[in-house]
Amino acid sequence: MTTESRPTLPLASTGCSCCAPSTTDDREVSAPPTAELSTRTVSYAVEGMTCGHCVGTVIEAIKALEGVEDVRIDLQAGGVSTATVTGSPTSAAVRIAIEDAGYSLARS
Template identity: 45%
Template sequence: MQTPSRTELPLTSSGSGCGCCSTNSRETPAEKTAGVEYAVEGLTCGGCVATVEKAVTAIDGVDTATVELVPGGLSRLIVSGPAGTSEIRDAVISAGYSLTK
């Protein structure tokens, strides 16, 4: 019985996930830094992060919303898209957290 041939896939750097399904491996440095940054208070866990990201991405005009969690401190919310600060602030407040800029 012969083993089927395999195709070698390129490896990605550690921490960015596997090469076949990691979205990080497809991003350019400009895509990672694009967007407006906000400081968010009150986030303590991954559930908080998911709640804020879901609330903000639901806004018309938001392309992406990513939170970098700092438990007990000011977490960083990065939003790309043409949505305004007031809409983003309202979404964060309605999710139960406070936004500082």
């Protein structure tokens, strides 16, 4: 049995938004009624992530949402990364979680 070796991501980098001081606001997103929730997988294009610490910050923010079953991120350091979310959170809730973590969705 062989083990796949993956490069270790750095924990922080100069100028990444996850390491910058955060600002808070009181935005809230209410979930739709439970009967309307269904499990789905949606991908989001996220700008601004540069390191493993950024990835961890975004994963933590999204996993804190009600209905999230799994979060996976394909990091493209300094480019547009892909966050794939499985579960039933609204797209608006995911967008706000990403923005509150210090990142933004890429414009289409």
